[in-house]
Amino acid sequence: MNSEDDLFYNDDDSAHEMDDDDDDFVEMGIEPEPTSTNEKTDVEVFLYEVLTTEQIVQHMVDCIKEVNTVVQIPATTTRILLNHFKWDKEKLMDCYYDGDQEKLFLEAHVISPFKKTPNAKKRTTRATSAAVAASVQQEVTCEICYLALPATLMTGLECGHKFCIQCWTEYLTTKIMDEGMGQVGTISCAAHNCDILVDDATVMKLVKDPKVKLKYQHLITNSFVECNRLLRWCPMPDCGHVVKVQFFDSKPVSCNCGHIFCFACGENWHDPVRCMWLKRWIKKCDDDSETSNWIAANTKECPKCHSTIEKDGGCNHMVCKKCRFDFCWVCLGPWEPHGSSWYNCNRYDEDEAKKARDSQEKSRSALQRYLFYCNRYMNHMQSLKFESKLYASIRLKMEEMQQHNMSWIEVQFLKKAVDVLCQCRQTLMYTYVFAFYLRKNNQSIIFEENQKDLENSTEHLSEYLERDITSDMLVDIKQKVQDKYRYCESRRKVLLDHVHEGYERELWDYLDSA
Amino acid sequence: MALLKDPPSGVEIDMNKISSNLSEWIVDVTGAAGTNYEGETFQLQFKFGPRYPFDSPQVLFIGSNIPVHPHVYSNGHICLSILTDDWSPALSVQSVCLSIVSMLSSCKEKKRPPDNAFYVKTCSKNPKKTRWWYHGKF
Numbered sequence A: 001m002n003s004e005d006d007l008f009y010n011d012d013d014s015a016h017e018m019d020d021d022d023d024d025f026v027e028m029g030i031e032p033e034p035t036s037t038n039e040k041t042d043v044e045v046f047l048y049e050v051l052t053t054e055q056i057v058q059h060m061v062d063c064i065k066e067v068n069t070v071v072q073i074p075a076t077t078t079r080i081l082l083n084h085f086k087w088d089k090e091k092l093m094d095c096y097y098d099g100d101q102e103k104l105f106l107e108a109h110v111i112s113p114f115k116k117t118p119n120a121k122k123r124t125t126r127a128t129s130a131a132v133a134a135s136v137q138q139e140v141t142c143e144i145c146y147l148a149l150p151a152t153l154m155t156g157l158e159c160g161h162k163f164c165i166q167c168w169t170e171y172l173t174t175k176i177m178d179e180g181m182g183q184v185g186t187i188s189c190a191a192h193n194c195d196i197l198v199d200d201a202t203v204m205k206l207v208k209d210p211k212v213k214l215k216y217q218h219l220i221t222n223s224f225v226e227c228n229r230l231l232r233w234c235p236m237p238d239c240g241h242v243v244k245v246q247f248f249d250s251k252p253v254s255c256n257c258g259h260i261f262c263f264a265c266g267e268n269w270h271d272p273v274r275c276m277w278l279k280r281w282i283k284k285c286d287d288d289s290e291t292s293n294w295i296a297a298n299t300k301e302c303p304k305c306h307s308t309i310e311k312d313g314g315c316n317h318m319v320c321k322k323c324r325f326d327f328c329w330v331c332l333g334p335w336e337p338h339g340s341s342w343y344n345c346n347r348y349d350e351d352e353a354k355k356a357r358d359s360q361e362k363s364r365s366a367l368q369r370y371l372f373y374c375n376r377y378m379n380h381m382q383s384l385k386f387e388s389k390l391y392a393s394i395r396l397k398m399e400e401m402q403q404h405n406m407s408w409i410e411v412q413f414l415k416k417a418v419d420v421l422c423q424c425r426q427t428l429m430y431t432y433v434f435a436f437y438l439r440k441n442n443q444s445i446i447f448e449e450n451q452k453d454l455e456n457s458t459e460h461l462s463e464y465l466e467r468d469i470t471s472d473m474l475v476d477i478k479q480k481v482q483d484k485y486r487y488c489e490s491r492r493k494v495l496l497d498h499v500h501e502g503y504e505r506e507l508w509d510y511l512d513s514a
Numbered sequence B: 001m002a003l004l005k006d007p008p009s010g011v012e013i014d015m016n017k018i019s020s021n022l023s024e025w026i027v028d029v030t031g032a033a034g035t036n037y038e039g040e041t042f043q044l045q046f047k048f049g050p051r052y053p054f055d056s057p058q059v060l061f062i063g064s065n066i067p068v069h070p071h072v073y074s075n076g077h078i079c080l081s082i083l084t085d086d087w088s089p090a091l092s093v094q095s096v097c098l099s100i101v102s103m104l105s106s107c108k109e110k111k112r113p114p115d116n117a118f119y120v121k122t123c124s125k126n127p128k129k130t131r132w133w134y135h136g137k138f
């Protein structure tokens, strides 16, 4: 344990004991009364918590400790195993007890800690003989720097690859500072072709520079959040909070910083369109006309984890950086059946691709169609940005009304009206994304009617709040505003309910070509 | 260093072209007998940065004869994972050369990568700046 003193997640036992009660429901999955300050609920009881970076580190520590109460292996090995299982404790436990333990350690790229004992003994004997050797001036050559050094200055992992301490430090520093550990949250042995992972305790022991240590901790925390399905960083720049849910779903969550986003995809809350289509849409919008062809040809999604993959070279044998899935760029199928030469893939039909490209007429009308939806989408987005100005002018109006004998509570309807306006604009914005991919059928016609109604009522409300409000008598305003925003709310609800019902009853058809 | 004293067959260092500060080497490699590249010689340029060997060297084919190979672009850039993602500081110049020779030897059909034209037009001068998402297996 001494060697782990330096390890950042090993030094706060007492602090941990104190908030044990707090954490229990998290670990046990017992849903608490939504009275806890940390706990937020949405209309459809979707429980989640907002955690600070410190709480995230604590949460990671707790996960490791929880596994270690059952599995007696070093904490630092546990982190590697958990990382391997994407922090799914149950899956790790299942594999640990039901499966082949040797295979488990092998796949997670660690040497079984149970092999350590004989190995360590061997090492001691070797170390003793090395010590003897050192006394007779015998030296070992480090295969990185080619310096002949006393064996006592050499170190390595259980795989037996030894390099001098200085080279190790340099190697780890380079990996941490320059390469960011390639998103995976682990560093492998410095030897060529050795995939045994360096444990955190060893990293912390060999790296001395506090800046590098800190960066390493950030990388570990980040990989913990990134690969945990139940956690997501708040997408706001520099926010640093993490939302933790009890089950993965596409639901709106509200961060402590005020930002509301979709837990599943991290975008602004985008009801009624689903994450997958929104992602496609955003990608389409990001491609400006010049690069769009190139991007379509050069980026695809990993068929397994769906992270975007960019192709800069020729080989069609792709290995996803994130999930390490091997696949074929051309057909997106698994790589294995392709054998050793990539050009054997026969699922790509050049003629067909060409036919599609040649039909220029078709693409021109497709462009028109896209521009139609894009303009409306952009327009609502733009208006939504302007509504912050409206909040300011409405605040003035509210102050004015309070001077005319209305109470603070009584004038809140104005702020509420702007809130509703913003909600409606956001919904409308995403209805155009939904509609863009929608194939025409009876239900889509109803949807478009609902969309039109919501759009009209939203524009009325907007116009009234922006311009007409000043010309009315104060007494009339409240009634008019309330009528208008309530109508908007009801139109919005009708539209969303209809789309949701369509999802449930599978009434929506999508265009593949869009 | 071992490379200077005892170079493996088909690999030879051009002593005249080693830059004075040793940061740039030219290595001549010869296609192995019985392969598609038998009898051909190629020049490999190694550039070592200040953080070498922890940072991989920049390695590319130079000169008039760039091997025609599905993992070698016509500008000399090589798609080989040990030169970027799978680099290990324990790899020597010799082992890099050997990997490249064996990459050439295992080639069944002499042709350029399919996206050669596009890549050569748009890539950075330094192959290390390319984000190689794929690993050729040989």
Ligand SMILES: [Zn+2]
Residues within 6 Å of the ligand: A142, A143, A144, A145, A146, A147, A163, A164, A165, A166, A167, A168
């Ligand atoms: Zn060394």
Ligand SMILES: [Zn+2]
Residues within 6 Å of the ligand: A157, A159, A160, A161, A189, A190, A191, A194, A195, A196
């Ligand atoms: Zn190793």
Ligand SMILES: [Zn+2]
Residues within 6 Å of the ligand: A234, A235, A236, A239, A240, A241, A255, A256, A257, A258, A259
């Ligand atoms: Zn936030």
Ligand SMILES: [Zn+2]
Residues within 6 Å of the ligand: A250, A262, A263, A264, A265, A266, A267, A270, A274, A275
């Ligand atoms: Zn989403």
